[in-house]
Amino acid sequence: MTDRIHVELHHGAATDVGLVRHANEDAYLAAPPVFVVADGMGGHDRGDVASAIVVEEFAHLDAERYDAEAAAQAVTATLGVIQERILAFGAEQRADGAAAGFSTGTTAVAALLVDGDSGPHWLIANVGDSRAYRFSDGELAQVSVDHSVVQELIDAGTITPAAAQDHPSRNVITRALGGSAMPGGVSGDPDYFLLPLAAAERILLCSDGVSGMVEDAEIGRILARCEDPRDAAEQVIAAAVAAGGHDNATAVVVDVVGLAHTDTYDSAAQRLSLEQKLGALP
Amino acid sequence: MSETTPGPGPSTSGSWSYRTGDWFAVFGSSVTIVLPESQRDQVVALWALVDGGAGFDEVLDGLLSAGLSRVPGFVLASTDGSPTRILLRGAGVQATAVAADGDVVLDGAASHTWVERSLADLTSLQVDLPVAEGAAAGAADLPIVTGLVRVGRINLPPAVAAPLADEPVREPAMDSVMEPVIEPVMTPVSEPVLESSAGGAHLADSPVDAPAAAAESAPLDDEGPATEVMEAISGDPLSDPLSAPLADPPADPLADPRADPLTDSGPDGDPVADLEPVTDAVPAPPGDAPEGWVTPWDTPPAPPIPPIPSTPPGAPMSPSAPSSGPAEDPLAEPDTPAVPSSGLPPMGGETEVVPAGWPPPPPAGGALPDAPPLPIGSWEPIGGGAAPAAPDAGEAAPFGADHDGATAAGALSSPAAEPAVGSGQAVAKLLISDGQTVVVESAVLIGRAPEARRFTSTEQPVLIAVPSRLHEISSTHVEVRPGTGADHGSAVVTDMGSTNGTVLVQPGLGPEDLKPGIAVPLIPGAIINLGDGITIQVTRP
Numbered sequence: 001m002t003d004r005i006h007v008e009l010h011h012g013a014a015t016d017v018g019l020v021r022h023a024n025e026d027a028y029l030a031a032p033p034v035f036v037v038a039d040g041m042g043g044h045d046r047g048d049v050a051s052a053i054v055v056e057e058f059a060h061l062d063a064e065r066y067d068a069e070a071a072a073q074a075v076t077a078t079l080g081v082i083q084e085r086i087l088a089f090g091a092e093q094r095a096d097g098a099a100a101g102f103s104t105g106t107t108a109v110a111a112l113l114v115d116g117d118s119g120p121h122w123l124i125a126n127v128g129d130s131r132a133y134r135f136s137d138g139e140l141a142q143v144s145v146d147h148s149v150v151q152e153l154i155d156a157g158t159i160t161p162a163a164a165q166d167h168p169s170r171n172v173i174t175r176a177l178g179g180s181a182m183p184g185g186v187s188g189d190p191d192y193f194l195l196p197l198a199a200a201e202r203i204l205l206c207s208d209g210v211s212g213m214v215e216d217a218e219i220g221r222i223l224a225r226c227e228d229p230r231d232a233a234e235q236v237i238a239a240a241v242a243a244g245g246h247d248n249a250t251a252v253v254v255d256v257v258g259l260a261h262t263d264t265y266d267s268a269a270q271r272l273s274l275e276q277k278l279g280a281l282p
Numbered sequence: 283m284s285e286t287t288p289g290p291g292p293s294t295s296g297s298w299s300y301r302t303g304d305w306f307a308v309f310g311s312s313v314t315i316v317l318p319e320s321q322r323d324q325v326v327a328l329w330a331l332v333d334g335g336a337g338f339d340e341v342l343d344g345l346l347s348a349g350l351s352r353v354p355g356f357v358l359a360s361t362d363g364s365p366t367r368i369l370l371r372g373a374g375v376q377a378t379a380v381a382a383d384g385d386v387v388l389d390g391a392a393s394h395t396w397v398e399r400s401l402a403d404l405t406s407l408q409v410d411l412p413v414a415e416g417a418a419a420g421a422a423d424l425p426i427v428t429g430l431v432r433v434g435r436i437n438l439p440p441a442v443a444a445p446l447a448d449e450p451v452r453e454p455a456m457d458s459v460m461e462p463v464i465e466p467v468m469t470p471v472s473e474p475v476l477e478s479s480a481g482g483a484h485l486a487d488s489p490v491d492a493p494a495a496a497a498e499s500a501p502l503d504d505e506g507p508a509t510e511v512m513e514a515i516s517g518d519p520l521s522d523p524l525s526a527p528l529a530d531p532p533a534d535p536l537a538d539p540r541a542d543p544l545t546d547s548g549p550d551g552d553p554v555a556d557l558e559p560v561t562d563a564v565p566a567p568p569g570d571a572p573e574g575w576v577t578p579w580d581t582p583p584a585p586p587i588p589p590i591p592s593t594p595p596g597a598p599m600s601p602s603a604p605s606s607g608p609a610e611d612p613l614a615e616p617d618t619p620a621v622p623s624s625g626l627p628p629m630g631g632e633t634e635v636v637p638a639g640w641p642p643p644p645p646a647g648g649a650l651p652d653a654p655p656l657p658i659g660s661w662e663p664i665g666g667g668a669a670p671a672a673p674d675a676g677e678a679a680p681f682g683a684d685h686d687g688a689t690a691a692g693a694l695s696s697p698a699a700e701p702a703v704g705s706g707q708a709v710a711k712l713l714i715s716d717g718q719t720v721v722v723e724s725a726v727l728i729g730r731a732p733e734a735r736r737f738t739s740t741e742q743p744v745l746i747a748v749p750s751r752l753h754e755i756s757s758t759h760v761e762v763r764p765g766t767g768a769d770h771g772s773a774v775v776t777d778m779g780s781t782n783g784t785v786l787v788q789p790g791l792g793p794e795d796l797k798p799g800i801a802v803p804l805i806p807g808a809i810i811n812l813g814d815g816i817t818i819q820v821t822r823p
Contacts, residue, residue, distance in 0.1 A: 069742050076739040118731075118747035145736055194734040194745060199757060 007113060007120050007197065008257040009033065012230030014237040018209055019245030025106075026207045026250035027051035033113030034061050035252050039130050039207040041176065042104040046093070050086045050106035050178050057082045058110060068123055071114040072192050075125045079108070079177065083188045086178030105178035108190075109144055109205050111254065113197075122200050124193040128173045130207045132193070133219070134200035140220030143193050143200075147175035170212065202229070202255050206236065209249030213240040229253040297427050299441045302420030303434020305411045308332045309426050312362035313341045316411060316433065318355050318372065324348070327768035329430050338367060344767035349800055355390060357409050361438065366404040371396035374412030380405045407438040708823035709764045710773035710804060715817045716748055722762050722773045728818065729759035729778070754813035756780035760796070762810075762818075765803055773820065774801040775810055785811040 009032045017024040025040035025047035038054035040047025057078050066074060086104060093102050107128025114123045124132045126144040129151075134143050145151060149172040150164040164170060177188045202223060210219070219236060226232035232253040240249035298309055306325040307316045310332035317325050324345070331344045338360040345356060355372020368388065370377055375390030381401035388397050401407075411434055420434060423441040712720040712728075720726055725743040727734055730750045734743040743763075748755060758778045765774040777784040777796035784796040789807040796802060804810075810818040 068745075072739040072742060116745055118745060121745075143735075189738065191736045192734070192739060192742075193736065194743070196731040196733065196745075196747070196757075199731050199733060 007033075009113065009254055010229050010257050011035065011252065011254040012228065012233040013250075013252040014230075014233040015248065015250040016209075016237045016241050016245070018241060018248050021248055023048060024248045025051055026209065026248040027055045028205070028250050028252050029055040029058050030252050030254075031059060032254075034058055034110065035112075035203070035205055035254055036108060036110040037130050037205040037207055037250050037252055038109075039107040039128065039209070039248070039250070040104065041106060045098075045102050045104040046089075047104055047106060049089055050104045053085045053089070054082050054106055054108045054177065057085070058108075061112070066112070066114050068114045068116045068121055068194055071112050071123045072125070075110060075112065075123070075190065075192075079125075079127065079188060079190055082108070082177050090178065103178070105176040107173065107207070108177055111203050111205060114194075116194065116196070118196070120197045122193075122195045122197060122203060124195065124203075125190040126193075127188055127190050128176050129171075129211075130205070131211050133204040133206070133216075134195065135202040135204060135220065135223045136199055138220075138224055140204075140216055140223060142216065143195065145191060146173070147191075148173045165212075171208065197256050200256070202232075202253060204232075204236070205252040205254075207248060207250045209245075209247035210236055210240045210251050213243040213246060213249065223253070229255045297425065297438075297440055299423040299425050299437045299439075300431060300433040301423055301435040302432055303411055304414045305433050306430065307433040307436055308430050309428050310341075311335070311428055312360060313338050314357075314359045314361055314436070314438075315341055315345065316357035316409065316436065317345075317353070318411075319414070321353060321356075324353070324768065325430065331768060333428070340767065342369070344769075347765075347767045347769055347801070350395060355412075356396075357390070357411075357436075359407065359409075359438075364404070365400040365402040366407070367398065367400050368407070369396050369398045370409075372412075375409070377407060377409045379407045404438075408441070409436050411435060707764065709771060710762070710806070711821045711823045712762060713819040713821060714746070714748060715815065715819075718746060718748070720744065720746055721823055722764060725761055725763035727758055727761050727778070728812070729780075730755045730757050732758045748812065748816045750812075750814040750816065752814050754782050755816060756782070759812050760784050760810060760818075762804070762820075765801070769801070769803045773804045775804055775808075776801045780812075782813050784813075787811070 011030045011032065013028050013030045015024060015026050015028060025042075027038045027040065027048070029036040036055060036058045038051035040049070040051035042050070061074060061078060086106065090102055090104055093104075094100060107126075107130040109126040109128075109130040109132050110124070111132060112123045112125075114121050122134075124143055126132060127147065129146040129148045130144075131142060131146065132144040133140055135141075148170070150159065150167045150170045152174065153159045153167070154161055154164055159167065175187045175189065204219070204223065214236070218239060222235045222239060223232050226235050230253075233251045236251040236253070237249050240251075298314065300307060304319045305316050306319065306321065307314065308325060308329045313332050313336065315328055315332060317328070328341060328344055331341050336344070338358070342358060345353060345358065353371065355375050356369070357371075357375060357377070358367075358369040360367045366379075366381070368377060368379070370388050370390035371393075373391040377386075377388040377390075379386045379388070379399075379401055382403040383401075386399060386401065388399055390397060413434055423437060424431075425440045708721045708723050710722045712718075712722060712726065714720065714728070720728075724741060725734075725737075726746060727743050728746045728748060730753065731747055732745040734745060737743055743761075756778070759780040761776045761778055762773050763776075764770075765772050775784075775786060775796065777798045777800075779798040786794045786796055786802060786804075787809045788794070788805050794802070804820045806820055806822045808820040810820065812818070
């Protein structure tokens with residue numbers, strides 16, 4: 001681990017309750033090298049508690065950098081703890097007199113910087129329809145695959161991705177954390193994605209309040225326009241609210257700033273680049 | 283359908299009869315599969331699967347592992363319980379069945395993919411296969427329990443013309459060189475046999491007459507040993523007249539002293555003629571069989587092989603399972619926040635080939651051409667339904683496992699002979715020309731800057747980056763992983779939709795361009811060329 005490549009991450013995050021909902025049940029964590037967005041569900045069933053549990057548990061992960069395999073296992077274990085806590089919370093609420101149908105749940109999408117065999121990678125994990133995008137070479141591409149009814153319809157070739165935007169059940173997800181009393185119970189199993197850092201200079205994690213309101217092309221334009229990740233996150237949320245703000249909207253933007261071996265980084269290189277910036281060199 | 287009594291009746295005890303022909307048939311205890319002559323190589327692999335006790339879906343996976351388009355025709359039938367599932371494909375492939383809902387005629391040419399039916403309480407099934415021009419189809423019905431044979435027609439239960447009071451002693455008079463070539467065309471012999479499950483006591487006369495006529499008018503035609511099995515077996519027709527079990531050494535009814543007519547046959551005796559007595563012997567069964575050999579003629583009163591469900595009953599077999607029940611309610615009320623992931627929404631444009639309730643098989647290796655395309659790079663079945671891991675792959679009976687009740691139970695009851703992908707068993711080693719060496723134990727993704735999409739924490743792929751100065755190699759170029767189904771034990775390579783393609787050179791074969799998304803099994807010694815000077819040599823682990 002001595003030759004670990006130093007990676008500097010800059011990030012920005014923003015969230016908004018939107019124009020329709022009364023409470024913001026989204027939650028996010030931006031604690032390099034761990035980034036998470038969770039979209040709580042349930043309205044009166046306290047989806048905010050479920051998404052807060054996600055953030056709390058992922059916060060325990062941020063201390064160290066894992067290799068890819070250990071990271072996926074750690075994330076799986078964390079999601080297991082989250083699942084148990086949410087189910088316990090639901091049981092507690094029902095015991096305290098909440099309706100028998102009380103059920104809270106949440107999505108989660110997480111990005112962790114991990115060490116792979118061939119350099120640092122992004123490990124992305126998702127449960128539900130909160131998304132991870134990557135922005136590379138000026139192009140936005142969705143990384144995660146939603147666990148939603150419309151995604152399954154798209155996979156099955158029944159509907160086109162364009163039709164999915166207006167599909168009546170576009171908000172029905174097929175996997176979630178918690179959600180004990182949902183019909184049939186749902187799986188909380190995550191899907192994982194592993195990307196080399198070079199192929200993902202900028203990562204966007206967002207809830208469906210963003211991806212459901214703003215077209216991917218527009219998100220791409222915003223990410224291209226805003227160099228600072230904090231601006232980028234705020235602009236993305238502003239666009240989601242401007243588009244109607246039907247749902248809570250949350251975005252976390254992470255930039256990979258430095259991609260260099262720590263032992264090759266020296267002050268000479270830094271000075272050189274400064275002189276270039278000042279125009280001292282031709 | 284659900285009201286009818288389930289459970290294997292006499293018809294599902296797994297005992298068949300066949301007529302000789304060009305096609306290959308693999309008869310297993312729970313699955314029977316028929317393939318045309320062109321699929322010779324595939325038959326051998328499928329035999330291993332079927333004999334290992336693989337279930338219907340598993341055999342189907344193996345059958346389609348190279349892609350549906352490579353298989354011009356096939357018949358696949360489950361025989362280990364009710365309902366019986368049957369799949370047909372190909373021109374001239376026809377099945378006639380009698381089941382709870384009456385007579386059913388299926389034509390393999392009726393669909394571009396395949397025709398599938400689930401038949402509850404199947405009482406008889408006959409599958410006719412096209413005969414190549416110039417070839418003479420056999421006209422005698424030969425009994426078989428398990429094994430690999432050439433067939434032109436198969437019947438379940440055996441289309442054995444069991445003559446009773448009629449003329450029980452006729453057959454010793456048979457000429458040893460006669461070959462019943464004339465087509466007796468008895469209308470489904472199987473039906474009478476079935477309706478009297480306790481033995482064909484009240485058989486109509488007509489089916490009995492047909493073989494008799496065949497015997498008496500037999501032209502002297504030594505050509506075309508009707509029981510051409512595999513080379514190894516066809517060599518000595520006498521030693522193995524049933525020609526069935528490839529790997530059952532004691533399979534030699536001749537050893538049974540009571541099978542007198544057989545020994546009377548001269549050395550030139552055509553196996554078909556030799557077998558004729560077996561059919562007639564039904565009223566007086568020979569009784570004890572040689573050790574380890576299950577006699578098909580024991581069948582009607584007491585099925586020789588107790589039907590051992592090698593596929594867990596229920597789940598994928600049940601046609602009554604709602605295809606999309608759980609998903610439909612949420613569709614109606616968009617406010618419902620979640621539905622079970624198990625409830626896949628109905629596939630678009632359901633056709634007759636995929637009846638409701640039949641979950642699509644997990645894409646093995648190459649995706650089914652007719653299945654919705656998987657996203658490139660998705661090597662996990664969408665929907666997360668991982669193939670069930672075999673409880674003990676070692677239990678799966680290899681060649682030579684016998685079929686007597688005791689050992690078969692252990693072997694056949696293991697539902698899947700295949701460990702899941704990423705089982706950790708090394709199947710190959712990759713020597714990459716940039717100096718890297720990779721052992722293939724799970725999926726290995728190779729490319730300029732490879733990415734892994736949609737995997738689970740237990741099936742972590744290995745990412746191998748290779749240099750590509752000219753950028754000829756795509757970021758995720760190829761995948762090499764342990765094969766499943768028929769490719770179990772070897773590595774398979776899949777081009778992940780690379781920009782410039784992948785060339786595969788297998789030992790003894792010319793260069794082959796990989797088709798994106800189609801898995802190709804690798805032979806040790808194969809060379810995979812990614813371009814930009816990067817080649818991958820495949821060796822044994």
